[in-house]
Amino acid sequence: MNVFDNENLKWRRFTGDDSFDYPIDYEAALLSIREDGHVDLLYRWAPNSYCHFHRHTAATTSTVLAGELHVDIIDPRSGKVVQTKIRHAGDYAHKEPGDVHMERGGPEGALVLFNLQAVDNSLAESLAKDGTIIGESKFDDILNRRRQKQ
Numbered sequence: 001m002n003v004f005d006n007e008n009l010k011w012r013r014f015t016g017d018d019s020f021d022y023p024i025d026y027e028a029a030l031l032s033i034r035e036d037g038h039v040d041l042l043y044r045w046a047p048n049s050y051c052h053f054h055r056h057t058a059a060t061t062s063t064v065l066a067g068e069l070h071v072d073i074i075d076p077r078s079g080k081v082v083q084t085k086i087r088h089a090g091d092y093a094h095k096e097p098g099d100v101h102m103e104r105g106g107p108e109g110a111l112v113l114f115n116l117q118a119v120d121n122s123l124a125e126s127l128a129k130d131g132t133i134i135g136e137s138k139f140d141d142i143l144n145r146r147r148q149k150q
Contacts, residue, residue, distance in 0.1 A: 025049035033143055037118035045105025055100045057122035061115040064091045068106025076100045076131055
């Protein structure tokens, strides 16, 4: 049995709509959240599908647990891909806030562990193609949802 497919994890699925010109299909499961701003999450991508274009506003550490994670680094001024990295199972990365990118699962999808440290309550910002903010993931929102479920 895969420990990350157990019934104790509550996966939240995200998909895109017609306003996006790329396929969005990924899920997130909260592993832990602490009052000091630390959040541990599992994300999994469907094969060849993206998460939303975004910028990390928190220090972020990630470890690919299964599959491949394709990361397109985006120049925030031009909106163009300047580099693509393919991360394989076992790959580890740490980024400071400000990293603008798109991520997608490889041909088999991807499973990735993320460890974040919130800065001023912010974890990440979802971006439109032109770089404007269309949504924000906030530490307090996640913490409050967790408290309501307990």
